[in-house]
Amino acid sequence: MSSTVAVRFTAGTMSESRREAHLAGRPAPDTNPDFWETYCGIHIPAEIAEVSDRPAGMPCMACMMRLPAAGGFAVDARGS
Numbered sequence: 001m002s003s004t005v006a007v008r009f010t011a012g013t014m015s016e017s018r019r020e021a022h023l024a025g026r027p028a029p030d031t032n033p034d035f036w037e038t039y040c041g042i043h044i045p046a047e048i049a050e051v052s053d054r055p056a057g058m059p060c061m062a063c064m065m066r067l068p069a070a071g072g073f074a075v076d077a078r079g080s
């Protein structure tokens with residue numbers, strides 16, 4: 001299971017140019033975080049966050065640079 005998910009602002013909440021795909025650590029199962037804390041340090045409120053197992057759109061370079069070496073981006077074959 002990948003320990004990293006892609007998080008970005010949902011469409012309409014932010015200009016398209018600011019909707020980079022940030023990366024965040026996957027929360028523990030059965031928990032619903034109030035916000036996502038990305039690796040680059042921004043907080044995205046859960047109600048306006050689009051979360052996926054793969055980055056969609058422009059990746060956030062600051063997040064990519066902070067990607068944990070061990071966690072990596074692996075496709076989670078279990079689906080979600």
Ligand SMILES: [Zn+2]
Nearest residue numbers: 022040060063
């Ligand atoms: Zn970022």
